[in-house]
Amino acid sequence: MQPSHHRCETVVIGAGLAGISTALELLEQGRQVLLLDALPRSQCGGQANDAFGGMLLCGTPEQRRNKVQDSPELLLVDWLRVAAFDADDHWGRRWAEHYAERNKADVYDWLRQRGVSFFPAVQWVERGNFGDGNALPRYHVAWGCGRGVAQTLVRRLFEHAGLSCLFEHRVLGLEMRNGAVVGCHGRSGAGDFRIEAEHVVVCSGGINGDLARVRVHWDPLYGPYPENILNGTDPRADGALHAQVQAAGGQVVKLGRMWNYAAGIAHPEPQYPQHGLSLIPSRSALWLDASGQRIGPQPLVGGFDTHDQCKRIGHLPGQYGWQLLNWRIAIKELAISGTDSNPHFRDRKLLPLLWQLATGNRELVRWMVERCPDVLAADTLAQLAEKMVALTADGRLDPDLLGATLARYDAGIRRGPALYNDEQLRRLQQLRQWRGDRVRTCAPRPILAAGSGPLIAIRTRLISRKSMGGMLTDLHSRVLDAHGEPLPGLYAAGEAAGFGGGGISGIRSLEGTFLSNCILNGRRAAQAIAGHA
Known part of the structure; x- marks a missing residue:
């Protein structure tokens, strides 16, 4: 039986929050998108559907109403202190700088314009044991929690005629030609499939649902790997495409950061x-x-x-x-x-x-x-x-x-x-x-x-919850090769990319940096593809 064959301008692999944000941004730019996911359409939104829905944001009306005077500069100071970036965390740091500057406009405002609202009281999380965390309250809880955010965007997504979808289709590998990524292949209940695309965006999540992989990458900073560890992430979030990206020549870094x-x-x-x-x-x-x-x-x-x-x-x-x-x-x-x-x-x-x-x-x-x-x-x-x-x-x-x-x-x-x-x-x-x-x-x-x-x-x-390392990406969400150059045709967003740059949070998060960076990463990938980044 011959594999089914599809052609498209952009294929987005993964219909979680990063994939939804990527696809929606492209559609709003007038582009055609094929959205692909291993799960049924009813589970569109991925892990965001189960998340509490908190986001780290600064300069919002909610902060001002709570008499919190915040700024991108102060947020960045806090971020860099807790992240403790290594010398080779160049792109993680660049993404952190970008997030501090653009979170209000590119995440908060964008969500508000699309119907997402936030609980009026801003929470103060991750203060730090010695005042070395969030200097101010920044944790904004979305009304409707993570599912409310994801499903609000999903409804807008399916309004667009330029969207095609293949659910219950699992990607097993990437297609290469002349050193460029030109599509992907995999398997569905109907058989094998092959997709040809100018742009491939990997939004397939991290490794933390697969405890065997968590064990392999466990950092002894947290003691020996705990045999009594619990799993708070669906085992289908197994990071299977990390190896495929590496096989194509892309870098995957810092998987021990969780x-x-x-x-x-x-x-x-x-x-x-x-x-x-x-x-x-x-x-x-x-x-x-x-x-x-x-x-x-x-x-x-x-x-x-x-x-x-x-x-x-x-x-x-x-x-x-x-x-x-x-x-x-x-x-x-x-x-x-x-x-x-x-x-x-x-x-x-x-x-x-x-x-x-x-x-x-x-x-x-x-x-x-x-x-x-x-x-x-x-x-x-x-x-x-x-x-x-x-x-x-x-x-x-x-x-x-x-x-x-x-x-x-x-x-x-x-x-x-x-x-x-x-x-x-x-x-x-x-x-x-x-x-x-x-x-x-x-x-x-x-x-x-x-x-x-x-x-x-x-x-x-x-x-076990989230991967803070992943595919190394630049500020256009392009996956970088061993020489630090973009791998033609390949992008990554969300947890697959360590929420940006293979690890936007370094060794420690200020909390609320995960859903919001799925959105930011995905939008940056789409803007680069559309030529507006």
Whole structure:
């Protein structure tokens, strides 16, 4: 049987957010596009459909309404400090500079013009353990979450007559002629196919859904590869086209750089092996090691430095930790990252969301306690310790040490704010100064305070999420060869390209840099193809 043959001006491989943004920009420039994806059309939008939908943006009306005076220059200073670029990160740094300058116009304004809006309160994430993160609140949550962003753009995409689509078509390789990429080939349910194109844009995602590849590229900075690691990314996001790009002569760099999270829990209804959920961890909880001792000497507090949290959990005995808290803290502070875990954001229901912020998310915590195997609850600390011992079955927990750790912390709270001499309590006081955090952070009270129970313990593990390295691209999203020259005909965008330049975030993200750079990368590729870059 002969392969089916298609000809087009531009083929975009991957219908996630980067691919959608690339295709939409080309269509709006009057170009013809063939959009191709291994999944059904119903899953158009890819991983963005499941994302919470936060984006790092500066100079927006939302910031101004929150009395935040930000600038591209300040954003870039923060970015360069946390990224800690190596000398060979030339293009990652160039993309960071471009993003700092253009995120408002090329991402925020572009989305607003196409019907995407943002929650009015700007969040302050990744502040840094020593003030070395985001100097200001910049995290903008899209109304409708990631799925709302993706599907808003998808609806516009399918309005264009210049769009052709091939869903359930998996690309297996690139076509080469005279040193140029001139198309791709692969397989569908109907058989083999071959596509001939002037321009090929790879938007096929990163490697982090394939834990075997994560293991190969694991950086020992995070400790040995954790055998108990969870997977927060669909295994079909396996980076299979990275090798094909390398075979064509393109560079793939820095795959050991990943953006994982330290507060993963096992999914109660797993869809694939080691399927996990990524918590937005409680700030008021005590984060303990396997023995029941507080992780320290500097306490682990969520929202300050995700990179550091992963390093510290990865080096613990057993490579897991415990968050110890109570019902009062859990209903106010606990959340799960993702679209469907945040239905009021997803469904754009402002009044129910405000009520939930004021009164607590009892439904979520009740579901976690009843369904999630890593979430335990008990009326007394002794009963909770028994459950913790039974869950891990590794003999590491010392119930007496657990009790002493909690008693010491609670005693510090009882002395009153004037005598707080604990770094976590100081951070909680700082968090509560910003209105976006005050509504999600409890005023300090002893964890064993009467009427605050039941007690809750959550076993946390590392969870694989995003690739921060990838195909090396210039500012036109052209893939570069071993000599640093553009490989004719080949472009890459989104996670496949490390969100720009093979690693726009260096070793550490300011958070919210992933969805937004899928859009920026894709638009830059389209503008270069259309001759407007």
